Amino acid sequence: MNRTRAASGRSHEGAPTIIDVARHAGVSKSTVSNVLQGKTSVAEPIRQKVMAAVAELDYRPHIGARSMRQQPRVLGVVVGDLANPFHAELAAKVENEAAKRDYSVLLATTGGVGQREAARVSSLLGHRVAGLIFLSAPHGNGRLLLDGSTPVVLASIVAPGFPWIAVDDARGTREAVDHLVGLGHARIGFVSAMLDDELATERPRFKGFSQGMRGAGLTVAGSHLLRPDRRAARTDWFERLRVYIGQRERPTAVVAANDLMALELLAAAEAEGLRVPHDLSIVGFDNIALARWERVSLTTVAQPMDAIARGAVDLAIAAATDDVPVPQSVRLDPQLIVRRTTAHPAS
Amino acid sequence: MNRTRAASGRSHEGAPTIIDVARHAGVSKSTVSNVLQGKTSVAEPIRQKVMAAVAELDYRPHIGARSMRQQPRVLGVVVGDLANPFHAELAAKVENEAAKRDYSVLLATTGGVGQREAARVSSLLGHRVAGLIFLSAPHGNGRLLLDGSTPVVLASIVAPGFPWIAVDDARGTREAVDHLVGLGHARIGFVSAMLDDELATERPRFKGFSQGMRGAGLTVAGSHLLRPDRRAARTDWFERLRVYIGQRERPTAVVAANDLMALELLAAAEAEGLRVPHDLSIVGFDNIALARWERVSLTTVAQPMDAIARGAVDLAIAAATDDVPVPQSVRLDPQLIVRRTTAHPAS
DNA sequence: TTGTATGCGTTATCAT
């Protein structure tokens, strides 16, 4: 009768339960639980016996079952596109920080599609995750599901309605301009056309660029701006970059809204026969692993990715654990990293 | 007394349960469950009422609780380094395929560290995941935990003891050699020094290279080989590549063991003043997103990543669901994609 | 200090 386990053929059926451990150690399952919870009220010799039984049976508490009585130690991470190096790196760091705190990470990729985002978030909510960390701005459909019962933290993005931890974008591009001005550049451009699905990031970075230019007493020509344009197809970026870089009165330096764009620009410059940094200086933003490579060695505004990952995890856990309704948002300082794509203007 | 819920302050406390839905619809929780499970034995009007209650309360079944009675629809994905574009892309595709089948993905990054791998795998096992998908070869410590009760599938890697789904590495590099030979190259080199933590991948790719060379009646000079070397520090790759590319009797074409290495080689060639493909042809392996970029446009051996992701998920689910002890491994065909880093030799 | 009893949210079994 009571051999229900042996009858089934599914996997995990053989996994020992807390009762198996209790029997093996000759104690009650409560005692086993107490030992595992680190309760001090357990006599040492009994503790030993229990631990021995745990080791011998290779017992691992059923996290799902445990999560019905305790805060589940699982975080949901929502990311638009893992193929984006910045997001992938950040996701890895988030998982790492979560693991340090003994939290697991449930991954959900949305591909930037609103409908898929809603489905993934719903799934995450079904898992009763302790908190959600968004690495991409919550799209319309997904937001609706977030009613405040599950804490949400935005990592490296800023959007209204949620606490976030992100770099000071405006300050970053401002410092990029300062760097270029310090090198003697006056005709400085700004490129962000590829960032049209992340306007929340594009805007402050452009704002910082403008502030920097104004602060230096410089004006920026309209033809030196390449910003998101609804009418343009997404596929002709490279062509637009070539045209941009090929114009007669082209800038001597360009601030790109992120590293990926800076790399595209680098390629477009090469394609047009320009040498970087001699004919054109380029500054990126993010400091993805690629930018550190020898072959690229991109001057860029670094985001403190470790601090962002750590902070996002801390914020999410704090919001889930404590009764803090809305944790404070955090703005972190960027850091300009000068490599080999910026120099004095040729003229 | 029975207002246990209101007393606590943790999150999720307000999440409606199946009992709430039952009350709201005026039926028993069994009926609600039956409706949600798609049982046909429920009268249509009742079904409607239940669904209405579900929608109104925004009820979402507690997946953790469900997993105590059913196969948990969660897959564990173990990846060494998400900062590696190939792994990140593959992980994203795996998550996608899993989501299509209504499975969730628990992410674990090991950083290639054996000890961390063991801890992460243990955590995944604690979650009672239906199956594990490794995107990196299981390191020593992690293997020990895998006793066969939880199905394991290796994606894009081959290792003994586990079913895998991967590309035919040898055939890939063989085709790369054939392509170069067809262009008229005779002095062809092979570079894989950066792949020393993935010997299971390096070896068959080198084997295919050798086979291709032999098949074409060509010999390969020892100085044209740059393979893993325990004694070399990991940091001087680029320097080694420059030396390799700068040697007098350098090859006219090189097969790189993966795209990342091909890109480094590209940089080293540029640094040495060589033009690609005029002075040097380069073939990569993997076809990561980066390789498709205009600026790089790398000729490469493509892995069928979609098929690998789909197959890995299918295999894992099948192994968990059916009572197939060890599913069949699958070897997929690579596809050479000719772009702009290969051409006829200059001489 | 240890054991007993109860509840968590769900599915599954069995009456009705």
Add this chain to the structure above:
DNA sequence: ATGATAACGCATACAA
């Protein structure tokens, strides 16, 4: 066709 009830594995309040 529907509902009462017993698991599932664990933590916890409480009794011993």
